[in-house]
Amino acid sequence: MSTLEIEPTVDTSKMQISDEVAIQIADMNKWFGTFHVLRDIDLTVYRGERIVICGPSGSGKSTLIRCINRLEEHQAGQIVVDGTELNSDLKNVDKVRSEVGMVFQHFNLFPHLTVLENCTLAPIWVRKVPRKEAVERAMHFLEKVKIPEQADKYPGQLSGGQQQRVAIARSLCMMPRIMLFDEPTSALDPEMIKEVLDTMIELAEEGMTMICVTHEMGFAQAVANRVIFMADGQIVEQNEPKEFFNNPKSERTKQFLSQIIGH
Amino acid sequence: MSTLEIEPTVDTSKMQISDEVAIQIADMNKWFGTFHVLRDIDLTVYRGERIVICGPSGSGKSTLIRCINRLEEHQAGQIVVDGTELNSDLKNVDKVRSEVGMVFQHFNLFPHLTVLENCTLAPIWVRKVPRKEAVERAMHFLEKVKIPEQADKYPGQLSGGQQQRVAIARSLCMMPRIMLFDEPTSALDPEMIKEVLDTMIELAEEGMTMICVTHEMGFAQAVANRVIFMADGQIVEQNEPKEFFNNPKSERTKQFLSQIIGH
Amino acid sequence: MADYSYVRKEMLPEREPPASEVGVIGWLRENLFSGWFNSILTVVSVVLIYLILAAIVPWLWSPTWGAGSLSECRDIVAELGKEHGGACYGVITERWQQLLFGFYPEELRWRPILTFVGLFVALAPVLFTDAFPRKMLWFTGAYLFLAPWLMWGGPIWTPLLVAAGPALGFVAFRFVARAAGTLAGVIAAGLVPILWWLLAVGPVAGAIQSVVPLGIELVESRLFGGFMLSVWIGVVAIAISLVLGVVLALGRQSDLMIVKYLSVGFIEFIRGVPLITLLFVASTLLNIFMPPGTNFDIILRVMIMATLFASAYIAEVVRGGLAALPRGQYEAADALGLDYWKAQRLVILPQALKISIPGIVSTFIGLFKDTTLVSIIGLLDPIGLTGSIRADANWNGIVWELYGFIALLFFLSCFSMSRYSMWLEKKLRTEHR
Amino acid sequence: MTTVTQPEGRSFRLSMLIYDSRYRSATIQIVALIGFLLLIGWLVSNTAQNLATLGKSVGFGFLGEPAGYDINQRLLDYDSRDTHARAGLIGLLNTLLVAVAGCVLATIVGVIVGVLRLSNNWLVARLMTVYVEMFRNVPVLLWIVFSMAILIETLPPPSAFRGDEPSASMLVGDSVALTNRGIYVPEPLFGRVDEEGNALSWRQGLGDVHLFGDSWIRFDVSLELIVILATLIAGIMVSGLIKTRADRIQNATGLRPTTWYWRAGVIIVPTAIVLWLMGFYLGKPELRGFNFGGGTHLRNSFIALWLALSLYTAAFIAEIVRGGILAISKGQTEAAAALGIRPRRIMSLVILPQALRVIIPPLISQYLNLTKNSSLAIAVGYMDLTGTLMGITLNQTGRELEAVMMTMLIYLGISLLISAGMNVYNNSVKLKER
Amino acid sequence: QMDDSDSTLAAVQDAGVLKCGVNSGLTGFAAPDANGRWEGFDVAVCRAVAAAVLSDPEAVEFVPTTPKTRFTALASGEVDLLVRNTTWTLTRDVDLKFTFLGVNYYDGQGFIVPKALGVSSAKELDGATVCIQTGTTTELNLADFFRVNNISYEPVPIETNAEAQQQYLAGACDTYTTDASGLAATRASFENPGDHAILPEIISKEPLGPLVRHGDDEWADIVRWTLNALIAAEEFGITSTNIEELANGTDNPEINRILGTEGTMGEMLGLDAEWAMRAIMAEGNYGEIFEKNIGESTPIGLARGLNAQWTDGGLLYAPPFR
Numbered sequence A, B: 001m002s003t004l005e006i007e008p009t010v011d012t013s014k015m016q017i018s019d020e021v022a023i024q025i026a027d028m029n030k031w032f033g034t035f036h037v038l039r040d041i042d043l044t045v046y047r048g049e050r051i052v053i054c055g056p057s058g059s060g061k062s063t064l065i066r067c068i069n070r071l072e073e074h075q076a077g078q079i080v081v082d083g084t085e086l087n088s089d090l091k092n093v094d095k096v097r098s099e100v101g102m103v104f105q106h107f108n109l110f111p112h113l114t115v116l117e118n119c120t121l122a123p124i125w126v127r128k129v130p131r132k133e134a135v136e137r138a139m140h141f142l143e144k145v146k147i148p149e150q151a152d153k154y155p156g157q158l159s160g161g162q163q164q165r166v167a168i169a170r171s172l173c174m175m176p177r178i179m180l181f182d183e184p185t186s187a188l189d190p191e192m193i194k195e196v197l198d199t200m201i202e203l204a205e206e207g208m209t210m211i212c213v214t215h216e217m218g219f220a221q222a223v224a225n226r227v228i229f230m231a232d233g234q235i236v237e238q239n240e241p242k243e244f245f246n247n248p249k250s251e252r253t254k255q256f257l258s259q260i261i262g263h
Numbered sequence C: 001m002a003d004y005s006y007v008r009k010e011m012l013p014e015r016e017p018p019a020s021e022v023g024v025i026g027w028l029r030e031n032l033f034s035g036w037f038n039s040i041l042t043v044v045s046v047v048l049i050y051l052i053l054a055a056i057v058p059w060l061w062s063p064t065w066g067a068g069s070l071s072e073c074r075d076i077v078a079e080l081g082k083e084h085g086g087a088c089y090g091v092i093t094e095r096w097q098q099l100l101f102g103f104y105p106e107e108l109r110w111r112p113i114l115t116f117v118g119l120f121v122a123l124a125p126v127l128f129t130d131a132f133p134r135k136m137l138w139f140t141g142a143y144l145f146l147a148p149w150l151m152w153g154g155p156i157w158t159p160l161l162v163a164a165g166p167a168l169g170f171v172a173f174r175f176v177a178r179a180a181g182t183l184a185g186v187i188a189a190g191l192v193p194i195l196w197w198l199l200a201v202g203p204v205a206g207a208i209q210s211v212v213p214l215g216i217e218l219v220e221s222r223l224f225g226g227f228m229l230s231v232w233i234g235v236v237a238i239a240i241s242l243v244l245g246v247v248l249a250l251g252r253q254s255d256l257m258i259v260k261y262l263s264v265g266f267i268e269f270i271r272g273v274p275l276i277t278l279l280f281v282a283s284t285l286l287n288i289f290m291p292p293g294t295n296f297d298i299i300l301r302v303m304i305m306a307t308l309f310a311s312a313y314i315a316e317v318v319r320g321g322l323a324a325l326p327r328g329q330y331e332a333a334d335a336l337g338l339d340y341w342k343a344q345r346l347v348i349l350p351q352a353l354k355i356s357i358p359g360i361v362s363t364f365i366g367l368f369k370d371t372t373l374v375s376i377i378g379l380l381d382p383i384g385l386t387g388s389i390r391a392d393a394n395w396n397g398i399v400w401e402l403y404g405f406i407a408l409l410f411f412l413s414c415f416s417m418s419r420y421s422m423w424l425e426k427k428l429r430t431e432h433r
Numbered sequence D: 001m002t003t004v005t006q007p008e009g010r011s012f013r014l015s016m017l018i019y020d021s022r023y024r025s026a027t028i029q030i031v032a033l034i035g036f037l038l039l040i041g042w043l044v045s046n047t048a049q050n051l052a053t054l055g056k057s058v059g060f061g062f063l064g065e066p067a068g069y070d071i072n073q074r075l076l077d078y079d080s081r082d083t084h085a086r087a088g089l090i091g092l093l094n095t096l097l098v099a100v101a102g103c104v105l106a107t108i109v110g111v112i113v114g115v116l117r118l119s120n121n122w123l124v125a126r127l128m129t130v131y132v133e134m135f136r137n138v139p140v141l142l143w144i145v146f147s148m149a150i151l152i153e154t155l156p157p158p159s160a161f162r163g164d165e166p167s168a169s170m171l172v173g174d175s176v177a178l179t180n181r182g183i184y185v186p187e188p189l190f191g192r193v194d195e196e197g198n199a200l201s202w203r204q205g206l207g208d209v210h211l212f213g214d215s216w217i218r219f220d221v222s223l224e225l226i227v228i229l230a231t232l233i234a235g236i237m238v239s240g241l242i243k244t245r246a247d248r249i250q251n252a253t254g255l256r257p258t259t260w261y262w263r264a265g266v267i268i269v270p271t272a273i274v275l276w277l278m279g280f281y282l283g284k285p286e287l288r289g290f291n292f293g294g295g296t297h298l299r300n301s302f303i304a305l306w307l308a309l310s311l312y313t314a315a316f317i318a319e320i321v322r323g324g325i326l327a328i329s330k331g332q333t334e335a336a337a338a339l340g341i342r343p344r345r346i347m348s349l350v351i352l353p354q355a356l357r358v359i360i361p362p363l364i365s366q367y368l369n370l371t372k373n374s375s376l377a378i379a380v381g382y383m384d385l386t387g388t389l390m391g392i393t394l395n396q397t398g399r400e401l402e403a404v405m406m407t408m409l410i411y412l413g414i415s416l417l418i419s420a421g422m423n424v425y426n427n428s429v430k431l432k433e434r
Numbered sequence E: 001q002m003d004d005s006d007s008t009l010a011a012v013q014d015a016g017v018l019k020c021g022v023n024s025g026l027t028g029f030a031a032p033d034a035n036g037r038w039e040g041f042d043v044a045v046c047r048a049v050a051a052a053v054l055s056d057p058e059a060v061e062f063v064p065t066t067p068k069t070r071f072t073a074l075a076s077g078e079v080d081l082l083v084r085n086t087t088w089t090l091t092r093d094v095d096l097k098f099t100f101l102g103v104n105y106y107d108g109q110g111f112i113v114p115k116a117l118g119v120s121s122a123k124e125l126d127g128a129t130v131c132i133q134t135g136t137t138t139e140l141n142l143a144d145f146f147r148v149n150n151i152s153y154e155p156v157p158i159e160t161n162a163e164a165q166q167q168y169l170a171g172a173c174d175t176y177t178t179d180a181s182g183l184a185a186t187r188a189s190f191e192n193p194g195d196h197a198i199l200p201e202i203i204s205k206e207p208l209g210p211l212v213r214h215g216d217d218e219w220a221d222i223v224r225w226t227l228n229a230l231i232a233a234e235e236f237g238i239t240s241t242n243i244e245e246l247a248n249g250t251d252n253p254e255i256n257r258i259l260g261t262e263g264t265m266g267e268m269l270g271l272d273a274e275w276a277m278r279a280i281m282a283e284g285n286y287g288e289i290f291e292k293n294i295g296e297s298t299p300i301g302l303a304r305g306l307n308a309q310w311t312d313g314g315l316l317y318a319p320p321f322r
């Protein structure tokens, strides 16, 4: 993993963390068939927090954040997002999903729609935003991710970095209060990683609550206010980034960090 | 482009250039449809020369060397290879092709044949070499490119660098007097570039006439005795490597070199 | 803001999922009753299955294997007091051999069986490339000539001399290619075997046979029938159409306008008309198109038309395979100095054909099913035979048992072939980089 | 540009025909063409010779002669004194009828089965798999024969409806009869009268227009039909306007007004009024003599052929649909779900537009197959093109060459039309891509 | 026209086998049994010809034909002889260029109805659904009959007799029409034959007989006189059981001429003297063939009717062997 050197211009002072709880996960368990993939997860995320999750492959990181917007169903325990409990009530699911944006490793843009249409689709059909307003909003966020000029192209015509930035803009257009990122940079060429991370840093500076699965340790150090290390479906260690990287407590963490950095 | 540091062990003294003309291109023009891709190309290559062609993408480098073994047909002017003019006479084409080996960017090995079979195919069927001799010859060249132990594997089982070396050995098995390389390293991971360049340097040391499209400037400086810069289908500048890199004459060349090195 | 620092002291063990998630209940909940819509679907399906089975099973269960005629069956069923009647299997007992082999002489039936078994042995090295040694391909080659001989019989010399055709073609190629170039060589290699087969094989085989009589009993193709006929038409048509199809596919991919349009015209024509019209050509017109006095028997004529039919489809399959190859393969072959035919034979076709095998298998399945159409022009394939069997006063009025038996035969063979082709496709997809 | 001309004095040599790339392709093509022409010539001369021996001549005069046979299923009027040409036309229309009806039903069933195969209901998915495998792996001819046999054996004969205690009864308020001779449904009629025979509407129907006089392509156009069609089209256009307006409102305010009842209304109400004005009523089938009379009779042969072809083709279409949906990666669904889009909208906004590009080309070639397979109609006595032109006409007149060739050319024409349609579609999709 | 060099007789004798076109399955007339041996009334004629020409009644290659393929098969030389319940009509004789060689079965198109229908005459069939076997003269006769009587009907065309029977029994058609012989054969295999009646109207003449191609009179003569020999044999009481004995010579010169003990009839036909004897021995005389395959003792149970000898009031009348 390339440990990106983040310039010290990241302005953490702006990143306010309130006392309000954004996500509350209690005693959550999940199985795939008989495979126990998430075990007794307890996690409280406050509004404005920026959390980075790391851990070896297969440790359940993706599954955890996919549970938060119910792309996966958990079988035991509780997940409360913004005061709404995720259970079999589909209305709650809809509510949570409209609060929570998600960005995937492989962008998952809709290839048959232009960039602009990708961004306006959900606002128009889910939020019932007038088209004009939706377009304005989309252009606003496309400017924010610095590709307003690509609005009329199709995703296939963009580079990976550009596509991922469109994906971020598409999520933002739904005005989410929480953003989930699942390894947003790991499918990108090195030159493009930076442009995506820059966009994410900007988001963080604006106070967005973020949970990000990533192995970009530079990003974690610069932006996160908490790093969570998972292994075998459990939260093994969590701490502030500085402490976490300089002074890991558990053996598993040490071993993992040495691998990542030695790489 | 990574400018590879070539060790100064390259023994240029061995690289003899004779007065004999290997390739003579005069006033050659080529169009793709109405697009004028090569314009008034004049080029004389002497036996034993090592020529590197560089230039921006789309400038016609590949097309030029593909004309030399008639993978593309030129529409005006003359190309004489080893005393044989390339014209509509198919016998001449066959003759030239058997004198000229070519290595592609994407290797183009035959995936259904083992490495050894890849190397013996053309000698047996084109040169009518007895199978035993063809195998011996193939093993000889596979040793030369340092992968005799892979002879019975299929190309799909090899790394990119190994595949490209097999491709070189395959060409050599036809005992060509001239070798053409079209960006032989640009599809390779950085670690593998060196092994392929080493093989090519070895070839150069043995006095093979070589024309190589590449952006590996280290290689050009160490091995080439002439660098040709193309742009817009024309030869814009040519010179000895030292002069070319340190003291480019034309604006286009300067601009190009600054891009390549600044990158 | 809390203090986040947290370290797990000991790792949690893996636990069993809650009972509602696994086991029978979990499975049922997840797969059958997740949500009201699914529950309704499940109930509807169960009812449907019950209705179908309730209608069929009692009918199927009927101990009539020994009955010698429909009326005997009726008596047996009536004795059992079955309300809705029962199947009459006596007809299968009596006629299954006919349905399988047609009128092929009983004492010679080992020959089609042997041919059929040989087919698998011959196909094995082609279809399961990894599991069988390449040497077995020799048997595959020999089988091409052995199988027709086994089926039709006659002097051993005929297949041997027919097999000599390709060899002669090769010699001709060598000779002519040296004297007049590859293209002429290829033409000669095509013409010589054809002339040899058409003009020389018959008399020469006859001559040798009169000196050294060696052979097996001749079986006329009119005796072919039943399922064997379907298989045999399918196999022969596919085998020959492979050659024709490759030629057509190359023609269609060619830069030469006329060659291309001739190929396209042929392919599109054949694919544009129903097979039944081609079979009508076989039954009513083919003899008119041939020189006066020529007389193929109807099964040969059907095979000819089926071959033409299959070759258009195979051509499209092979074309797909050719198109799937990257351009670099052609260029590398060119740069090595291989000429067009060598490049095709050594580099392009081996790869393209391998990619095409699933498509070829599907074409075969389609053709195999379509062979039932020959019943419409009076051939006694399984469906044609049902007519003849029902013309027997004993079995007049039988419907389901015969059709069911035939459907079962077709289902078993087509299903297993299509499974194989799917397996192969999956394998090729992972293999192909 | 300076062209280097070929050095002078290089005269033409014969070997250049093969070894010179300028002549080589021409040489090969001319050889191929000559070979082809020779082949054609050979076939034609053989044919001529054989026909001469048989004392036959080629000619299409037979098409103008009376056919002499009756056709039960026909879309245009026809009786046994009409010509063979008209019989052929009736057959062709029957072919087209069953092909179009088959394509429609096959698509509906295929899409449903394809989607259900992906259902997370284990039983349903299995059931659909069984359906697909069962139909795909048994020859279509068997299915056609089977479905005919099922219709004949399981449905009651018309006589079962007769008598004081009939063992079978009509459905849907005595207006639909399922019999083993086919299905009788009410037919639309105009100019309704009351018991005394007085017209109940302003017109006693409008009558028909006869086109093409007495020739073999003559046909009647019902004026009522034209009026209804015109009304329908006008309604649909107004409905389109309403949709445009709804779009506009949605664009402006984000809220889409509920307009479906308006849109349905402007189509249905005017049509209903027009129908009433013309005295529209449904003529119910009723038992008359040996058969049901009145109503529209969908014959067994048609239904059996239609069902068998549709269900058989549907099995293939189901696989195509399933493949098309699977080809759209799971990521697309997840991304849409994560945006809060509801499953049904995900289908219509994200999955289907993409899947259709994958699905439609193979779908159309299935339509082609279905059309070609409809030629198996003779197995159940449905008088399609093969049954008339290549069947009874051929058999009565002994004109094998002409009849078979004409049939082939007609089928070829249909196929080419369908594939031309497919090409147009492919090109239009391609344009959208980049 | 054919010249002598490709005479059918020579071709058949060269091949050593007679290619005979038959129905692919018609109860009593032609059908293969469980062992694949063809049996039936038409088949017997083929065997008789083979016996006459090749001295081996088994030297027949039976080519199953459908109504659609039969004429092409004969015209193209795929079969040497067509014996397949084919009606002798002017068009077939003249326009299709075939030669009919006599009549082996006088048939006529009739109707079968369930007795429950309460119909006693075909003229009462107004509006009925009629099953017909397509590709034959039946549908033309049917169209004519209903038109002449100015009544309507609904034709249901069906490919094979077996399917027609199935539809008729299920009530999918009110009546089934085909040659009366076929109707009788079909009715015989019903579960309750007594519930069905064959209507009195015979709406057509259907003389069924063997045919060959135009232009080879020698071959036509052989087949024609083989058939005549079978008929005459019955008239003169020559049966397969007494033929050996009669062949030793009798007082009846006509019998002697038929059996080749007198005269040179075989030679005239280009055969040997015992040709007719072999033909009769193959499956018996006409009467025996009839009884064995379709007569009253068989399930088909056809009465001789029109097919009785002229001496018994029928139409069978073999020209003199003289």
Ligand SMILES: Nc1ncnc2c1ncn2[C@@H]1O[C@H](COP(=O)(O)OP(=O)(O)OP(=O)(O)O)[C@@H](O)[C@H]1O
Pocket (backbone or CB within 6 Å): A032, A037, A055, A056, A057, A058, A059, A060, A061, A062, A063, A064
């Ligand atoms: N749909 C599924 N069905 C069954 N097992 C699954 C499924 N999805 C994931 N798993 C398994 O659950 C475990 C955790 O998967 P998860 O994707 O959450 O890991 P991760 O930590 O994100 O790994 P990575 O870094 O490779 O993305 C893995 O062992 C995986 O194989």
Ligand SMILES: Nc1ncnc2c1ncn2[C@@H]1O[C@H](COP(=O)(O)OP(=O)(O)OP(=O)(O)O)[C@@H](O)[C@H]1O
Pocket (backbone or CB within 6 Å): B032, B037, B055, B056, B057, B058, B059, B060, B061, B062, B063, B064
């Ligand atoms: N077969 C072809 N048909 C039409 N245009 C072509 C063809 N091949 C190449 N071209 C065009 O000719 C021009 C020169 O192509 P060429 O491949 O020679 O460039 P190049 O200098 O090798 O570039 P690169 O560094 O990208 O390989 C390009 O504009 C290309 O688009």
Ligand SMILES: [Mg+2]
Pocket (backbone or CB within 6 Å): A061, A062, A063, A182, A183
């Ligand atoms: Mg993951």
Ligand SMILES: [Mg+2]
Pocket (backbone or CB within 6 Å): B061, B062, B063, B183
């Ligand atoms: Mg290039």
